[in-house]
Amino acid sequence: MASIEGAGPVTQPSRGEGDPDRRMGVVAALGSYGTWGFFPILFRALDGINPLTVVAHRVIWSFVLVGAILAGRGRLGEVKAVFSSWASARGILISSTLLAANWLIFVWAVDSEKVLEVSFGYFINPLISVAIGVVLLGERMNRIQWISISMAAVAIGIQAVGLSGLPYVSLSLALLFGFYGYFRKTVNVGSAAGLFVETLVLLPVALAYLAYTFVVGGLGPHGNPMSMGLLILTGPATSWALILFVYAARRLPLSTMGMFQYIAPSLHFFLAIWLFGEALNLVQLLSFALIWVSLAVYSYDSFRRRSSKVSQGNG
Numbered sequence: 001m002a003s004i005e006g007a008g009p010v011t012q013p014s015r016g017e018g019d020p021d022r023r024m025g026v027v028a029a030l031g032s033y034g035t036w037g038f039f040p041i042l043f044r045a046l047d048g049i050n051p052l053t054v055v056a057h058r059v060i061w062s063f064v065l066v067g068a069i070l071a072g073r074g075r076l077g078e079v080k081a082v083f084s085s086w087a088s089a090r091g092i093l094i095s096s097t098l099l100a101a102n103w104l105i106f107v108w109a110v111d112s113e114k115v116l117e118v119s120f121g122y123f124i125n126p127l128i129s130v131a132i133g134v135v136l137l138g139e140r141m142n143r144i145q146w147i148s149i150s151m152a153a154v155a156i157g158i159q160a161v162g163l164s165g166l167p168y169v170s171l172s173l174a175l176l177f178g179f180y181g182y183f184r185k186t187v188n189v190g191s192a193a194g195l196f197v198e199t200l201v202l203l204p205v206a207l208a209y210l211a212y213t214f215v216v217g218g219l220g221p222h223g224n225p226m227s228m229g230l231l232i233l234t235g236p237a238t239s240w241a242l243i244l245f246v247y248a249a250r251r252l253p254l255s256t257m258g259m260f261q262y263i264a265p266s267l268h269f270f271l272a273i274w275l276f277g278e279a280l281n282l283v284q285l286l287s288f289a290l291i292w293v294s295l296a297v298y299s300y301d302s303f304r305r306r307s308s309k310v311s312q313g314n315g
Contacts, residue, residue, distance in 0.1 A: 025251030029260040032244035035237060037267025040118070042237060043110040044276065045230055049221045051107040053213060054234065056206035058103060061235020063199035066192055069239070078193035079200075091186035092194070096201040098180040102173060109169045116278050119268035120159060121173035123291050126261070127152040127298060128174040132182055144301040151294035155287045162283030191246045195239075262295065 046054050070076050082088050109118050127149055133139040141149070159167045187194065213220060221227040248260075269288070272278040 028244045029248035033263035035241040037264040057231040058234040059202045059206040065239045066196045094183045096198040102176040115272035117169035119265045121170035122265035125174040125177045129178040132178045148294045148298040155290040159287035
C-alpha cells in the first residue's frame with residue numbers, strides 16, 4: 001500500500017543498526033500498514049457523502065499537514081527538485097492523477113460495499129507491479145516468479161467467475177498502484193515531499209470542486225460537525241500512515257517491509273466479512289486462497305534471492 005499512499009524512495013538501513021532501532025521500525029511498520037488496513041472504517045463512517053467530496057478533503061488536509069511538517073523541519077527545499085526538469089514535472093503530474101484516481105476508486109468501493117474487491121486488488125498488486133516491470137522496464141523473471149504471476153492470473157479469472165464479471169475494482173486499484181509506483185520512480189523526491197507536491201498539484205481541482213458544491217448545494221455535509229471532523233481526519237490519517245512508513249522503511253530491510261505490506265489487504269478482508277457483512281462465496285474464497293499461495297511463493301523467492309545476495313556479500 002506504500003506507494004499508492006504517497007510513499008517514494010527511501011534509504012535502506014545500514015548494517016550496524018541495533019535491535020532497539022529495528023524493533024521501533026517493526027512497530028512503525030505495523031502502525032503504518034495497520035492504519036491503511038483500517039481506512040475502510042473511516043471512509044464507511046463517511047457513507048452517503050459524495051466520494052469526490054471525500055477525496056477533495058483528503059487532498060486539502062494532507063497538503064496542509066504534510067506542508068506544515070516539511071516547513072517545520074526546514075525541508076520545503078526538497079520540493080524545488082521536482083520542478084527542476086520537465087521529466088520530473090511530467091512524472092509528478094502523472095503520479096498525481098493516478099493517486100487521485102486510486103483514492104477515488106477506494107472511497108467509492110468502500111461506500112459501495114466492495115471492500116472484498118479492494119482487498120483482492122491490493123493482494124494482487126505486488127504481482128501486477130512485477131508484470132509492469134517486465135513489460136515496461138524489460139526486467140526478467142525467473143521460473144518461480146512466472147509461476148506466481150500465472151497463479152495470480154488464474155486467481156483473477158476465478159474471482160471473475162465468483163463475481164459473474166471481471167473484478168474491475170480490484171484490477172483498477174492494482175493497476176493504478178502499479179503504474180503509480182512506475183511513474184513515481186521517475187521523480188527523485190522523498191516520500192513526504194512527494195505527497196506534498198502531488199497534493200499541491202491536485203489542490204486547485206479539489207478547491208474548485210468544493211467551491212462548486214457550495215454554490216450548487218450549500219454547506220451539505222460541511223454543516224454537520226461530525227461529518228466535517230471526519231473529513232478533516234482523512235488528511236492526518238493519510239499523513240500519519242506515510243510518516244510511520246518512512247520511519248519503518250529507513251530501519252528495516254526491503255524484504256521485511258515487503259512482508260508487512262500484506263497486513264493492509266488482510267485487514268480489509270476481515271473487515272469486509274466480520275464488520276461490514278459482505279458475502280464471500282466459495283468461488284471467491286478459492287480465488288483468495290490461490291492468490292495467497294502465489295504471494296507465498298513470490299515472497300519465498302524474494303527472501304531466497306535476498307539471502308543469497310547477503311551471503312555472497314559476506315563471502
